[in-house]
Amino acid sequence: MSDEEFEYTDDSDSLYSDSVDDDNFKIEDSLVKHDIVQYKQHTTREMMETLHKKCTKLSEVLGKPHDYVVTLLQSYKWNSEKLIEDYMDDPQDVELRLGLSTVKLNGEHHENTGLQTYTEEAPFSCFICCEDKLESYKLKCGHEFCLDCYRTYLNEKVKQANVIKCPSCDVALTPGDIDTISGTNGSSVLLENSIKEYVERHKTYKWCPSPDCNAIVEVLNSSDIAHLVDTNQIPIVICSNGHRFCFNCGFESHVPAPCNVTKQWINKCKDDSETVKWITTHTKTCPKCDTSIEKNGGCNHMTCRKCAYEFCWICLGTWDNHNNQYYQCNRYQYEQAEKNNKSAKDKKLQDEATKKSLQRYLHYYNLFNIHEISTKQDKSRCDVVENTVREVQEGVGISWIEAQFLVDSASTLLNARRVLKWSYAVAFYCDRGYSLDLFETVQAGLADAVEALSLLFEISDVEVIAKKKLNFLNASKLLEDRQRAMVLATEETINNGTLRL
Amino acid sequence: MATKRLMKEYNSIQKALSDTQEYENIVSLEPTGDLFSWCGVIRGPSNSPFQAGTWKIKIEVPQNYPIAPPKMKFVNKLCHPNVNFQTGEICLDILQNQWTPAWTLLTTMSAILLLLQDPEPTSPLNIDISNLLKSGDIKAYNGLIRFYTHKYAIDSV
Numbered sequence: 001m002s003d004e005e006f007e008y009t010d011d012s013d014s015l016y017s018d019s020v021d022d023d024n025f026k027i028e029d030s031l032v033k034h035d036i037v038q039y040k041q042h043t044t045r046e047m048m049e050t051l052h053k054k055c056t057k058l059s060e061v062l063g064k065p066h067d068y069v070v071t072l073l074q075s076y077k078w079n080s081e082k083l084i085e086d087y088m089d090d091p092q093d094v095e096l097r098l099g100l101s102t103v104k105l106n107g108e109h110h111e112n113t114g115l116q117t118y119t120e121e122a123p124f125s126c127f128i129c130c131e132d133k134l135e136s137y138k139l140k141c142g143h144e145f146c147l148d149c150y151r152t153y154l155n156e157k158v159k160q161a162n163v164i165k166c167p168s169c170d171v172a173l174t175p176g177d178i179d180t181i182s183g184t185n186g187s188s189v190l191l192e193n194s195i196k197e198y199v200e201r202h203k204t205y206k207w208c209p210s211p212d213c214n215a216i217v218e219v220l221n222s223s224d225i226a227h228l229v230d231t232n233q234i235p236i237v238i239c240s241n242g243h244r245f246c247f248n249c250g251f252e253s254h255v256p257a258p259c260n261v262t263k264q265w266i267n268k269c270k271d272d273s274e275t276v277k278w279i280t281t282h283t284k285t286c287p288k289c290d291t292s293i294e295k296n297g298g299c300n301h302m303t304c305r306k307c308a309y310e311f312c313w314i315c316l317g318t319w320d321n322h323n324n325q326y327y328q329c330n331r332y333q334y335e336q337a338e339k340n341n342k343s344a345k346d347k348k349l350q351d352e353a354t355k356k357s358l359q360r361y362l363h364y365y366n367l368f369n370i371h372e373i374s375t376k377q378d379k380s381r382c383d384v385v386e387n388t389v390r391e392v393q394e395g396v397g398i399s400w401i402e403a404q405f406l407v408d409s410a411s412t413l414l415n416a417r418r419v420l421k422w423s424y425a426v427a428f429y430c431d432r433g434y435s436l437d438l439f440e441t442v443q444a445g446l447a448d449a450v451e452a453l454s455l456l457f458e459i460s461d462v463e464v465i466a467k468k469k470l471n472f473l474n475a476s477k478l479l480e481d482r483q484r485a486m487v488l489a490t491e492e493t494i495n496n497g498t499l500r501l
Numbered sequence: 502m503a504t505k506r507l508m509k510e511y512n513s514i515q516k517a518l519s520d521t522q523e524y525e526n527i528v529s530l531e532p533t534g535d536l537f538s539w540c541g542v543i544r545g546p547s548n549s550p551f552q553a554g555t556w557k558i559k560i561e562v563p564q565n566y567p568i569a570p571p572k573m574k575f576v577n578k579l580c581h582p583n584v585n586f587q588t589g590e591i592c593l594d595i596l597q598n599q600w601t602p603a604w605t606l607l608t609t610m611s612a613i614l615l616l617l618q619d620p621e622p623t624s625p626l627n628i629d630i631s632n633l634l635k636s637g638d639i640k641a642y643n644g645l646i647r648f649y650t651h652k653y654a655i656d657s658v
């Protein structure tokens with residue numbers, strides 16, 4: 001019986017074939033056309049419950065105990081169709097093969113199975129530890145081991161997803177055996193690991209990649225994913241905890257960058273990580289007075305504590321240039337790079353090209369990375385602000401709805417900054433031309449709006465925040481518009497064939 | 502947990518090695534220092550290209566033995582499809598995921614002896630000798646093994 005026999009990709013044996021309504025999770029989202037991926041959100045717990053329901057149904061069909069069916073199905077990697085097929089064919093063979101046979105083993109029949117107790121005078125001598133013990137467990141094969149050894153054995157085995165066998169032969173332990181021996185819910189740990197394996201083996205399921213989230217997404221039209229990816233559409237799904245990720249890449253949402261751009265960009269960053277390590281520092285010095293400045297929030301509009309000089313964290317230029325017009329620091333200065341390279345006359349042409357391409361890469365990597373760091377900083381700032389407001393509210397007794405705008409603004413900000421971040425990966429792979437000009441203009445607009453909203457989250461005074469509610473709402477609205485424009489501009493750029501991978 | 506079991510294994514090993522013919526190709530199997538590191542010596546089975554060779558096997562026993570398998574490694578070089586020629590690592594299922602507490606150090610040594618005569622070419626650690634075996638050139642296969650046996654395993658222990 002090879003593993004391949006258990007592989008199946010059609011949805012016919014989906015754990016959720018008889019599950020609830022489909023439309024439940026079609027979350028309105030201005031950014032992504034959600035109907036391109038039809039999916040369901042699951043949690044590990046919910047999947048366990050569904051598995052148990054499935055077992056109950058099957059136990060009625062087969063006329064066997066629930067416990068027994070769980071072990072059977074687990075051996076069959078939850079492929080109930082294959083199990084029923086084999087079982088109808090030759091039940092005895094299936095039972096023998098899986099160590100679940102109820103007929104006499106080795107010609108012997110062991111009646112007195114389960115927990116065994118002994119006395120000091122006549123203790124049990126355990127084969128595994130060779131010590132005298134008072135408690136043991138006996139399976140129907142007659143093999144008996146002390147509880148301590150059995151527990152150590154189970155602790156090792158539940159880490160794997162396979163059915164656990166007797167330490168001495170092929171007889172399978174049922175969930176009941178496992179729970180009695182472990183004294184806890186050892187069997188559910190095993191089941192959980194088995195579900196993990198199930199999810200990993202099936203292309204229609206994916207774990208949410210967000211750290212510490214163990215939500216699962218099941219895609220119903222998985223056969224469409226390849227086509228979507230080929231046509232530069234991004235199969236974004238949202239887990240039950242609200243995390244957006246790309247079902248194809250199993251990675252955070254990388255809108256507007258298509259999957260192939262994302263893959264190349266990530267690989268490139270991995271390869272070149274040594275070269276660019278120096279960029280990732282969190283501190284810079286004020287361009288005017290040289291005071292070292294640590295970046296606290298996510299905003300890139302910096303004010304030196306010492307000399308009050310306002311500058312841009314990205315280009316270290318004065319903020320004056322950034323205030324009224326669009327951000328210029330997201331536009332790679334080709335003319336500048338051109339000049340730099342021409343001055344290096346003694347260098348070979350090839351050297352220049354390499355240098356130019358490295359400079360270009362560093363430029364975009366720097367921007368990408370700055371926004372990645374800023375996202376984390378934004379996140380902690382938003383959390384702080386939300387918590388402060390909640391505390392004050394609870395003290396004063398205002399309803400939480402009043403401050404919902406903060407939660408919404410925070411999520412708008414985080415999403416938009418992620419879009420901005422990935423747009424730099426797209427820019428790196430773009431040829432220069434008319435559409436890139438458009439692209440960069442829109443990008444600058446988005447960067448501008450991101451920083452504007454981020455700056456609002458630097459306010460820590462709750463009263464000021466409450467007064468600025470309209471500012472939050474307006475900044476969020478603007479940001480959403482510009483984010484949408486960014487996605488459209490990216491589509492346009494890609495459709496114009498400007499992408500060079 | 503392991504100490505008592507290892508004591509018991511130690512007693513039965515000495516008995517089994519001196520009393521029965523079953524383990525004629527296991528020259529010795531003893532702890533070195535404490536009970537958690539052992540050394541075994543096996544003899545190449547007659548009627549095999551390993552004949553006349555002797556190999557030392559270094560055994561490390563984990564604290565949670567026999568729940569976890571012992572680590573076994575050839576000390577002097579052995580040319581075999583499932584043994585890494587440089588490091589002496591052995592690819593044998595019972596030393597990995599097929600291990601159960603029913604195995605003992607002695608029966609595991611027997612399993613290694615069986616592996617010598619019955620290689621598993623689908624999971625090779627020595628590609629060259631594996632390919633000879635797969636190509637069906639038994640003459641060359643035996644010849645190469647005999648060559649290395651004489652080079653590294655005569656008077657080696």
Ligand SMILES: [Zn+2]
Pocket residue numbers: 126127128129130131133145146147148149150
């Ligand atoms: Zn024991």
Ligand SMILES: [Zn+2]
Pocket residue numbers: 139141142143166167168169170171
């Ligand atoms: Zn048994």
Ligand SMILES: [Zn+2]
Pocket residue numbers: 208209210213214215239240241242243
């Ligand atoms: Zn999640």
Ligand SMILES: [Zn+2]
Pocket residue numbers: 234235246247248249250254258259262
């Ligand atoms: Zn993707």
